Amino acid sequence: MTQDDLFAAGEPEQPRPEPAELTERIEQLHVEGLAETDAPTEDEVAGGRASAAALSAATADAADVLLEVNDLKVHFPIKRGVVFDKTVGYVYAVDGVSLAVRRGETYGLVGESGCGKSTLGRGILRLEEPTAGQVIFDGVDVAGLAGEELRRTRRRMQMVFQDPLGSLDPRQSVESLLLEGMKAHGLTKGKIETNRELRELLSSVGLPATALRKYPHEFSGGQRQRIGIARALTVGPELIVADEPVSALDVSVQAQVINLMEDLQQERGLTYIVIAHDLAVVRHISDRVGVMYLGALVEEAPSADVYAEPLHPYTRALMSAVPVPDPVLEDTRERIILTGDLPSPANPPTGCRFHTRCPWRQETRCDTERPVLTELKPGHRVACHYATEIGSGRLKPNAEPLQLV
Amino acid sequence: MPLLEVEDLGVEFRRRGLEPFRAVDGVSFDVDPGQTVGLVGESGCGKSVTSLAIMRLLMPRGNRVTGRVSFDGTDLLRLPIRDMRDRRGRDLAMIFQDPLSSLNPVISIGLQVTEVLQRHRGMKQSAARAEARDLLDQVGIPDPDRRLKEYPHQLSGGMRQRALIAMAVACRPRLLIADEPTTALDVTIQAQILQLLGTLVRENGTALIMITHDLGVVAGLCDEVNVLYGGRIVERANRHELFATPQHPYTHGLLASIPRLDAPAGERLHPVQGSVSDNIPWTSACAFAPRCGNEVDRCRSASPELTAAPLGHGHQLRCFNPVLPDGAGVGATGGSAPVDSAGEAL
Numbered sequence: 001m002t003q004d005d006l007f008a009a010g011e012p013e014q015p016r017p018e019p020a021e022l023t024e025r026i027e028q029l030h031v032e033g034l035a036e037t038d039a040p041t042e043d044e045v046a047g048g049r050a051s052a053a054a055l056s057a058a059t060a061d062a063a064d065v066l067l068e069v070n071d072l073k074v075h076f077p078i079k080r081g082v083v084f085d086k087t088v089g090y091v092y093a094v095d096g097v098s099l100a101v102r103r104g105e106t107y108g109l110v111g112e113s114g115c116g117k118s119t120l121g122r123g124i125l126r127l128e129e130p131t132a133g134q135v136i137f138d139g140v141d142v143a144g145l146a147g148e149e150l151r152r153t154r155r156r157m158q159m160v161f162q163d164p165l166g167s168l169d170p171r172q173s174v175e176s177l178l179l180e181g182m183k184a185h186g187l188t189k190g191k192i193e194t195n196r197e198l199r200e201l202l203s204s205v206g207l208p209a210t211a212l213r214k215y216p217h218e219f220s221g222g223q224r225q226r227i228g229i230a231r232a233l234t235v236g237p238e239l240i241v242a243d244e245p246v247s248a249l250d251v252s253v254q255a256q257v258i259n260l261m262e263d264l265q266q267e268r269g270l271t272y273i274v275i276a277h278d279l280a281v282v283r284h285i286s287d288r289v290g291v292m293y294l295g296a297l298v299e300e301a302p303s304a305d306v307y308a309e310p311l312h313p314y315t316r317a318l319m320s321a322v323p324v325p326d327p328v329l330e331d332t333r334e335r336i337i338l339t340g341d342l343p344s345p346a347n348p349p350t351g352c353r354f355h356t357r358c359p360w361r362q363e364t365r366c367d368t369e370r371p372v373l374t375e376l377k378p379g380h381r382v383a384c385h386y387a388t389e390i391g392s393g394r395l396k397p398n399a400e401p402l403q404l405v
Numbered sequence: 406m407p408l409l410e411v412e413d414l415g416v417e418f419r420r421r422g423l424e425p426f427r428a429v430d431g432v433s434f435d436v437d438p439g440q441t442v443g444l445v446g447e448s449g450c451g452k453s454v455t456s457l458a459i460m461r462l463l464m465p466r467g468n469r470v471t472g473r474v475s476f477d478g479t480d481l482l483r484l485p486i487r488d489m490r491d492r493r494g495r496d497l498a499m500i501f502q503d504p505l506s507s508l509n510p511v512i513s514i515g516l517q518v519t520e521v522l523q524r525h526r527g528m529k530q531s532a533a534r535a536e537a538r539d540l541l542d543q544v545g546i547p548d549p550d551r552r553l554k555e556y557p558h559q560l561s562g563g564m565r566q567r568a569l570i571a572m573a574v575a576c577r578p579r580l581l582i583a584d585e586p587t588t589a590l591d592v593t594i595q596a597q598i599l600q601l602l603g604t605l606v607r608e609n610g611t612a613l614i615m616i617t618h619d620l621g622v623v624a625g626l627c628d629e630v631n632v633l634y635g636g637r638i639v640e641r642a643n644r645h646e647l648f649a650t651p652q653h654p655y656t657h658g659l660l661a662s663i664p665r666l667d668a669p670a671g672e673r674l675h676p677v678q679g680s681v682s683d684n685i686p687w688t689s690a691c692a693f694a695p696r697c698g699n700e701v702d703r704c705r706s707a708s709p710e711l712t713a714a715p716l717g718h719g720h721q722l723r724c725f726n727p728v729l730p731d732g733a734g735v736g737a738t739g740g741s742a743p744v745d746s747a748g749e750a751l
């Protein structure tokens with residue numbers, strides 16, 4: 001599925017909103033959104049609320065939560081066979097993730113390639129149908145929505161991609177790209193009015209109005225990402241899931257786009273989920289960071305703590321592996337070099353999924369019992385049986401580097 | 406004596422109907438045995454073209470390579486292509502960003518490594534096979550006997566890069582060029598590969614040219630760093646100097662652009678404005694002028710030369726108005742005390 005499907009989901013003729021300036025409308029969105037959405041009844045959300053609240057009580061004030069994810073799973077069937085598609089197994093791309101994102105905050109997701117970050121993002125937006133679990137957006141279980149309600153909720157959640165225009169028809173002008181979503185959601189007004197909105201939007205992402213008549217290939221990577229962000233903003237979303245939004249950009253341009261995202265968040269009260277493999281980028285932009293390994297969160301903490309005091313062995317290794325542009329630090333830093341690669345998510349290890357690479361692996365429990373994400377410090381959740389002992393230095397890393405099985 | 410001396414290297418691409426384009430424009434640097442020299446810069450600044458020119462791997466048509474690349478006294482650019490082929494793999498080797506594209510997909514890893522050994526070291530097949538196994542083991546591929554029989558697509562990205570490194574070092578080349586060898590890899594795998602490259606340099610005395618856009622990688626690995634911009638070296642220093650007293654506005658801007666893991670939370674980034682598409686030709690100006698916060702009048706009427714920097718030993722700079730520590734700040738917004746030339750600034 002692509003972002004087009006997301007737009008295509010809408011019925012063609014929609015009630016037009018009151019004519020208002022785009023910026024104004026975006027500011028009003030929270031109010032509007034609350035007004036439009038039927039408040040969920042207690043029992044509709046009770047199950048999810050309880051577990052998510054328990055998990056994130058300290059990290060996110062329940063009243064302020066925009067998004068709740070409860071034990072979300074996205075499994076892809078592995079099919080074999082010529083005549084009949086026989087399912088011979090599953091890729092456990094996302095396998096039980098629970099998290100809560102506050103209104104107006106930035107939640108960062110990091111982890112190695114293939115750990116399920118993008119699939120989780122897509123599962124949250126229902127671009128990928130979850131196998132199990134709940135996604136509760138602004139108090140409403142998204143799985144229960146259909147038709148008009150689903151369309152309206154989708155407008156409030158948008159996705160920004162690594163190279164948003166890379167896969168698009170190069171014959172489509174920027175103007176028509178931007179109008180696409182607005183039309184699908186019935187947000188266009190008179191020609192002059194709409195044109196003015198688009199100009200304002202472009203200027204807010206730092207592009208000249210002349211960009212409207214141009215085509216994707218005429219822009220640099222950084223400018224294309226600005227267009228991608230503008231396109232997500234046309235429908236006035238509250239939550240933006242940005243999947244590797246700056247990974248394809250040069251560092252100077254990357255920094256410009258990061259600053260832009262921060263500015264837009266300030267101006268519009270946006271909530272972000274930022275997915276990236278670059279830990280420094282995620283740490284910089286996020287309020288809280290979730291570290292994923294093989295389809296599950298292994299640690300979640302305020303972004304400063306993730307670097308300052310990582311508690312999960314995997315996070316420790318990850319942080320120690322990131323090169324820092326400081327030779328003095330590089331020469332003195334202790335580095336935890338992991339052996340082997342990420343195991344296949346089609347055949348995840350038993351017990352703790354990290355046990356095949358963990359330098360602290362213990363004989364007992366690690367390969368038999370899957371650790372649960374537990375709050376060890378306020379707002380700091382970790383899924384490791386021995387995190388406390390490792391943190392206090394009582395457990396030392398095993399001398400023999402472990403080999404990948 | 407340096408093992409490799411690159412002198413005034415230039416690469417110009419010519420295509421019919423288009424102005425000739427100078428991708429590399431007078432690049433000079435030396436590499437000693439056992440030394441790691443970094444080439445850093447953003448995409449398009451000429452890093453890969455420089456390395457391909459040194460290895461004579463550019464397409465034979467559509468470009469003109471000028472200057473001298475002297476390897477152990479021999480000018481590689483003037484070597485008959487047959488002799489050059491012979492040296493490649495034996496004396497000089499290269500590893501690329503995308504290991505899959507430089508491995509043959511239909512030949513097993515084992516055969517690809519043994520072939521190199523048979524061709525360049527004249528080993529018999531059985532000896533080559535044993536050596537290949539040892540090589541895979543040395544680069545940290547677990548279960549080398551099994552991996553030898555596998556094909557590139559059966560290996561993960563990190564394993565492929567290791568296999569490629571194994572092939573590159575199979576003949577103990579005296580110079581290794583690594584062009585973004587870890588850019589496509591995860592950080593935990595990157596750390597493994599960087600450690601491996603460091604060991605090669607230390608234990609075999611291999612000279613290494615490390616090409617990367619990642620200043621963090623440079624900080625940990627390179628003895629000397631060359632910062633490229635628009636096909637020219639704009640700043641050169643040993644890594645400690647470069648990071649402690651960067652003086653070129655571009656280097657400064659790059660460092661201010663990078664989010665750092667260890668920076669205080671909420672600190673705003675100060676990116677270099679614009680992008681490389683704003684460059685102007687070096688001919689009678691500084692190519693960086695349209696993006697530079699330190700620009701002075703001369704920057705658009707004269708082309709700066711690479712000369713001794715106001716601060717530091719052996720630190721070189723191509724700039725009329727360097728950023729100096731006492732100046733008012735950093736990078737694009739940085740100090741604009743009008744200093745006429747590098748020397749007078751002190």
Ligand SMILES: Nc1ncnc2c1ncn2[C@@H]1O[C@H](COP(=O)(O)OP(=O)(O)OP(=O)(O)O)[C@@H](O)[C@H]1O
Binds near residue numbers: 092114277
């Ligand atoms: N449509 C699909 N069908 C089958 N498997 C899939 C599908 N999409 C993703 N996967 C698998 O699910 C796992 C998680 O993929 P995902 O794209 O979410 O990873 P990621 O963390 O975003 O990685 P990257 O950093 O490389 O983008 C991978 O093993 C991937 O191959």
Ligand SMILES: Nc1ncnc2c1ncn2[C@@H]1O[C@H](COP(=O)(O)OP(=O)(O)O)[C@@H](O)[C@H]1O
Binds near residue numbers: 446449450453455
């Ligand atoms: N075969 C080619 N023909 C024309 N231009 C080229 C060719 N190869 C590279 N270039 C150009 O030369 C410049 C430097 O490229 P390159 O060395 O690949 O940059 P990088 O520093 O990212 O490795 C770029 O502007 C690129 O577009």
Ligand code: SF4
Binds near residue numbers: 362
């Ligand atoms: S549970 Fe065991 S294997 Fe898993 S991270 Fe903790 S110590 Fe390592």
Ligand code: SF4
Binds near residue numbers: 704726
């Ligand atoms: S001060 Fe002048 S010479 Fe130096 S980088 Fe800026 S524009 Fe170039």
Ligand SMILES: [Mg+2]
Binds near residue numbers: 117118119243
């Ligand atoms: Mg992804």
Ligand SMILES: [Mg+2]
Binds near residue numbers: 585
């Ligand atoms: Mg390159």
